[in-house]
Amino acid sequence: xxxxxxxxxxxxxxxxxxxxxxxxxxxxxxxxxxxxxxxxxxxxxxxxxxxxxxxxxxxxxxxxxxxxxxxxxxxxxxxxxxxxxxxxxxxxxxxxxxxxxxxxxxxxxxxxxxxxxxxxxxxxxxxxxxxxxxxxxxxxxxxxxxxxxxxxxxxxxxxxxxxxxxxxxxxxxxxxxxxxxxxxxxxxxxxxxxxxxxxxxxxxxxxxxxxxxxxxxxxxxxxxxxxxxxxxxxxxxxxxxxxxxxxxxxxxxxxxxxxxxxxxxxxxxxxxxxxxxxxxxxxxxxxxxx
Amino acid sequence: xxxxxxxxxxxxxxxxxxxxxxxxxxxxxxxxxxxxxxxxxxxxxxxxxxxxxxxxxxxxxxxxxxxxxxxxxxxxxxxxxxxxxxxxxxxxxxxxxxxxxxxxxxxxxxxxxxxxxxxxxxxxxxxxxxxxxxxxxxxxxxxxxxxxxxxxxxxxxxxxxxxxxxxxxxxxxxxxxxxxxxxxxxxxxxxxxxxxxxxxxxxxxxxxxxxxxxxxxxxxxxxxxxxxxxxxxxxxxxxxxxxxxxxxxxxxxxxxxxxxxxxxxxxxxxxxxxxxxxxxxxxxxxxxxxxxxxxxxxxxxxxxxxxxxxxxxxxxxxxxxxxxxxxxxxxxxxxxx
Numbered sequence: 001x002x003x004x005x006x007x008x009x010x011x012x013x014x015x016x017x018x019x020x021x022x023x024x025x026x027x028x029x030x031x032x033x034x035x036x037x038x039x040x041x042x043x044x045x046x047x048x049x050x051x052x053x054x055x056x057x058x059x060x061x062x063x064x065x066x067x068x069x070x071x072x073x074x075x076x077x078x079x080x081x082x083x084x085x086x087x088x089x090x091x092x093x094x095x096x097x098x099x100x101x102x103x104x105x106x107x108x109x110x111x112x113x114x115x116x117x118x119x120x121x122x123x124x125x126x127x128x129x130x131x132x133x134x135x136x137x138x139x140x141x142x143x144x145x146x147x148x149x150x151x152x153x154x155x156x157x158x159x160x161x162x163x164x165x166x167x168x169x170x171x172x173x174x175x176x177x178x179x180x181x182x183x184x185x186x187x188x189x190x191x192x193x194x195x196x197x198x199x200x201x202x203x204x205x206x207x208x209x210x211x212x213x214x215x216x217x218x219x220x221x222x223x224x225x226x227x228x229x230x231x232x233x234x235x236x237x238x239x240x241x242x243x244x245x246x247x248x249x250x251x252x253x254x255x256x257x258x259x260x261x262x263x264x265x266x267x268x269x270x271x272x273x274x275x276x277x278x279x280x281x282x283x284x285x286x287x288x289x290x
Numbered sequence: 291x292x293x294x295x296x297x298x299x300x301x302x303x304x305x306x307x308x309x310x311x312x313x314x315x316x317x318x319x320x321x322x323x324x325x326x327x328x329x330x331x332x333x334x335x336x337x338x339x340x341x342x343x344x345x346x347x348x349x350x351x352x353x354x355x356x357x358x359x360x361x362x363x364x365x366x367x368x369x370x371x372x373x374x375x376x377x378x379x380x381x382x383x384x385x386x387x388x389x390x391x392x393x394x395x396x397x398x399x400x401x402x403x404x405x406x407x408x409x410x411x412x413x414x415x416x417x418x419x420x421x422x423x424x425x426x427x428x429x430x431x432x433x434x435x436x437x438x439x440x441x442x443x444x445x446x447x448x449x450x451x452x453x454x455x456x457x458x459x460x461x462x463x464x465x466x467x468x469x470x471x472x473x474x475x476x477x478x479x480x481x482x483x484x485x486x487x488x489x490x491x492x493x494x495x496x497x498x499x500x501x502x503x504x505x506x507x508x509x510x511x512x513x514x515x516x517x518x519x520x521x522x523x524x525x526x527x528x529x530x531x532x533x534x535x536x537x538x539x540x541x542x543x544x545x546x547x548x549x550x551x552x553x554x555x556x557x558x559x560x561x562x563x564x565x566x567x568x569x570x571x572x573x574x575x576x577x578x579x580x581x582x583x584x585x586x587x588x589x590x591x592x593x594x595x596x597x598x599x600x601x602x603x604x605x606x607x608x609x610x611x612x613x614x615x616x617x618x619x620x621x622x623x624x625x626x627x
Contacts, residue, residue, distance in 0.1 A: 181397055203400055
């Protein structure tokens, strides 16, 4: 082997750090989410019609200047109900996911990193929970845990999502924890806590965030299902989910009642996902952009 | 701290056996060797010969379950076999460090390379933020990275393979280890970069007074950079000795076959590479005899039935495990080919 020739400088490749641009659509989405949040927070002080007021003079009316999105089958203003409904939907969507991820992420990471008996038992336990239909468990718990409140709904849905989060996080962490850089950190004398927080967590974060956003969407829809069964917030209080459910009976007479809350839900989730995607690209340091 | 006269690393009768579904799998069997301070030993063998398992066992990096390790690994007087995780953690980084095979996977892709170096400086050596940064930049310079202060801020994805391997070496050197385990440190790199990295390791060894265990399948890599070589086959050391003896006066047919199968510059172009017929044995179904016997052209009945132990050759420190050794250069052939 000849090693006389050393091209010391040849191996240096300058790859500048360039971040992917966020683009105007990103800011439109951020604006939309912000608008939704502001609407939810300030619904009381905004110049909206009473979401509970039943105007029997205009039942199942289409969009007009007086009722921007029209009225439902008992004459309530759909626009006002959507703005007020965002409170329940956003609270349930994010609240339940905070609980689900708050419990599922540490357990999943620990199981994947430590393996052994803890992993075996934890995974078996979570899969047993997964095998049991979450919707039935949620219905059962909510039927008996009275009086019902938004907080209880958030807690129950959050706990029901733990096995799903656990499974996704554990799988992602399993793939990362066998990588050489984890072993490298270990043989540098790094503590387990440090490895979990500084090496493992940042590397599974993109997968976690993607799943979080899907989770928010699923949970908002799940709240609608519960509302349909009368197990969510009590009837006159609007939420996107229960508005969509209520609309099913009058779909032929008044499609607006289904379209507007669905549109609100759809745009909200679309914006969230788009923001998540752009942020991931923007902060991605693993792929070099030339 | 410890007496400088004794050997830095003493491996004695080390065996690592994995308990698999198919039965016990002896990945490393009865391996013994010693390594003096500021010495480099080369561990050579083909894929699956147990080199990597051996180096990880010496580090004390085994899976938590389904593996049994027997024998002894004394690292600067510390017993690594059966040691607790926290005891080993106290030695990792400062007594022994490791350079990994593939620089593409051995750096955390989402952490700046500088941070990856000063992590261990701050955690293990308790340096302040500023001191650690200064030291990390010094280390980057030491491993030959140009404009180190600038590179400190780079992410691994912004560096080429050769640069990354230099960073990996810098990380390993951060704790000033006495022993550096280099497990195929150049496999993932271009040939031109390979030589750079190996020369760098060699130079650093002398400058920092380290000992190095260089694990490789490439005899060319160990030829000029090690003082001694251990040839592994099917989890056992089949020949060991000074680099010179192993290259010029090898007795074990496997060593010969390995040497014959490396390409030579002196060969005419388009010379076909000599290969070793057959495949390495299935470690779950080892015969009672020599593991190399089925592929060996000198094998006799005895080879298939009885395992040869390492026996001393004429030169000091040279030993081989073979019933029908190749002739030494002075001695006439004991068998006809």
